[in-house]
Amino acid sequence: xxxxxxxxxxxxxxxxxxxxxxxxxxxxxxxxxxxxxxxxxxxxxxxxxxxxxxxxxxxxxxxxxxxxxxxxxxxxxxxxxxxxxxxxxxxxxxxxx
Numbered sequence: 585x586x587x588x589x590x591x592x593x594x595x596x597x598x599x600x601x602x603x604x605x606x607x608x609x610x611x612x613x614x615x616x617x618x619x620x621x622x623x624x625x626x627x628x629x630x631x632x633x634x635x636x637x638x639x640x641x642x643x644x645x646x647x648x649x650x651x652x653x654x655x656x657x658x659x660x661x662x663x664x665x666x667x668x669x670x671x672x673x674x675x676x677x678x679x680x681x
Contacts (some may be wrong), residue, residue: 587620590671595657598667599624601641607658607669608644612637613652630655655669 585599587610595610597620608630610619610637617634624630629638629647638650656673 585622585624586620590669592671594652594671596669597630597658598669598680599630599641601628605662605667606641607661608639609656609658609673612651613646613653613655614645614649619655630679 585597586597588596594606595612598607601624604609605639606621610618611617612619612634614632614637615634617632619630619632621634622631624641628641630641631638635650635671636648637646638648639645639655640647643659646652646654659670659674661668
């Protein structure tokens with residue numbers, strides 16, 4: 585996982601889960617610890633190392649408390665060997681399509 589800052593200042597965690605590149609907000613919604621300092625588990629959950637909150641890497645949904653709010657999910661694509669991240673979170677309707 586890699587923590588990056590977008591041009592608009594948003595902190596984002598870019599990850600590779602089983603060959604799929606994705607990006608979510610890089611601050612745990614429980615206590616604002618960096619998600620990129622945590623662990624990406626084989627089941628696709630991102631774990632915050634501070635209090636153990638887990639989030640689905642594809643949807644941002646909370647999978648384990650103490651977090652109660654989901655992580656924002658950002659659209660990504662690869663272009664000429666670079667990973668590009670859309671500078672605003674995707675809506676839930678975009679994630680389900």
